[in-house]
Amino acid sequence: MEFIDYYKILEIQKTATEADIKAAYRKLARKHHPDLNPNDENAKKKFQQINEANEVLSDPEKRKKYDKYGKDWKHADEFEKANQQQSQSRASSGGQQSYGGGDFSGDFSDFFESMYGSGSGGRTRQTKFRGQDLNAELHLNLMDVYKTQQQTLTINGKNIRLTIPAGVENGQVIKIAGHGTPGTNGGPNGDLYITFTIANHPKFKREGSNLYANIDLDLYTALLGGDLQVDTLDGKVKLKVAPETQSNTKVKLKGKGFPVYKKEGEFGDLYITYNVKLPINLTEKEKELFTELSKLRANGN
Amino acid sequence: METRDLILIEHFCTNHDIEFSFIDSLQAFGLIEVVVHEDNKYLHQEQLKEVEKMMRMHYDLDINMEGIDVISHLLKRVNSLQDELRITQNKLRLYENED
Numbered sequence: 037m038e039f040i041d042y043y044k045i046l047e048i049q050k051t052a053t054e055a056d057i058k059a060a061y062r063k064l065a066r067k068h069h070p071d072l073n074p075n076d077e078n079a080k081k082k083f084q085q086i087n088e089a090n091e092v093l094s095d096p097e098k099r100k101k102y103d104k105y106g107k108d109w110k111h112a113d114e115f116e117k118a119n120q121q122q123s124q125s126r127a128s129s130g131g132q133q134s135y136g137g138g139d140f141s142g143d144f145s146d147f148f149e150s151m152y153g154s155g156s157g158g159r160t161r162q163t164k165f166r167g168q169d170l171n172a173e174l175h176l177n178l179m180d181v182y183k184t185q186q187q188t189l190t191i192n193g194k195n196i197r198l199t200i201p202a203g204v205e206n207g208q209v210i211k212i213a214g215h216g217t218p219g220t221n222g223g224p225n226g227d228l229y230i231t232f233t234i235a236n237h238p239k240f241k242r243e244g245s246n247l248y249a250n251i252d253l254d255l256y257t258a259l260l261g262g263d264l265q266v267d268t269l270d271g272k273v274k275l276k277v278a279p280e281t282q283s284n285t286k287v288k289l290k291g292k293g294f295p296v297y298k299k300e301g302e303f304g305d306l307y308i309t310y311n312v313k314l315p316i317n318l319t320e321k322e323k324e325l326f327t328e329l330s331k332l333r334a335n336g337n
Numbered sequence: 338m339e340t341r342d343l344i345l346i347e348h349f350c351t352n353h354d355i356e357f358s359f360i361d362s363l364q365a366f367g368l369i370e371v372v373v374h375e376d377n378k379y380l381h382q383e384q385l386k387e388v389e390k391m392m393r394m395h396y397d398l399d400i401n402m403e404g405i406d407v408i409s410h411l412l413k414r415v416n417s418l419q420d421e422l423r424i425t426q427n428k429l430r431l432y433e434n435e436d
Contacts, residue, residue: 074415166386207423208423243428
């Protein structure tokens with residue numbers, strides 16, 4: 037286990053008084069408190085450390101043990117006892133002293149304990165009211181959110197049947213009320229917050245409910261026009277390409293985009309951009325004909 | 338009136354060991370809405386999270402009511418900026434090359 041220097045965490049000297057500790061804790065807690073830093077994992081982690089440091093250093097007994105035993109302060113009593121026993125046995129046998137083997141896992145105490153409950157601070161709030169909120173991340177493909185679907189998620193060992201509405205966006209957070217940890221003393225359960233991470237589609241880019249796709253167009257269809265079959269998320273669609281279509285021309289396919297979130301039956305549009313591909317590896321005959329064509333347009337346009 | 342989704346403020350204050358005046362102050366600053374029914378004062382259940390957050394600011398972090406008011410407004414702005422950032426990041430994905 038890595039040694040955690042609580043003094044360093046609270047940015048105080050080892051000689052700090054109780055008032056110094058309190059002031060340092062308040063100052064840092066105001067800076068890193070999760071309530072004041074929403075969705076900031078670093079702040080949350082930092083606050084956990086500050087809280088842990090404060091829990092130990094603001095209690096004279098715990099501080100004394102921490103100063104003496106460092107990371108293993110929680111086991112100070114066991115050490116003291118072992119020390120006494122070993123002193124006794126050393127007195128009789130002259131054996132070597134060794135505390136060895138004690139890789140104590142001194143986890144950070146759950147910061148919620150002091151935030152919501154068991155009164156580590158000045159207050160004496162003992163009872164919890166509302167359960168803790170839980171956060172989960174759900175990774176999906178674009179097609180997974182094209183249609184409203186149900187999925188069973190396992191969160192904290194509990195199965196939750198979830199309806200994922202069509203049109204959910206990447207990064208969107210959905211609150212599932214009452215699926216956090218249970219409340220106490222008859223209080224409501226916390227909520228479950230699910231953040232959706234939606235992978236890009238290889239063919240379609242999405243912006244809100246609109247989709248964007250690039251389609252290659254051969255030179256002859258671009259010049260002379262013709263019919264084209266394009267893929268949409270809804271199946272294939274036949275398109276008429278107008279003669280003399282330029283590269284980068286955009287075509288809007290109304291209602292062929294993505295479903296609008298929570299608006300059943302409403303869809304965005306699909307925008308298709310044509311990329312005109314020039315033929316390569318020309319034969320001698322083709323070169324001849326293109327040269328002939330070029331002569332028909334003296335200025336090249 | 339249906340009080341199932343309402344939390345009796347008296348219970349809330351007892352459970353959290355806080356003064357009733359704290360809730361009154363939040364109401365006076367327009368930070369919460371208090372429902373009065375048959376001489377009892379209630380909080381909407383959906384407000385609980387916010388009230389508890391403000392309670393932590395006040396009691397754990399020593400922030401006064403004016404500070405809570407300012408922070409609440411700023412947090413609303415942070416939330417809306419985070420939403421805007423998410424939308425912008427999604428727009429940027431339009432230009433990302435997948436292959």
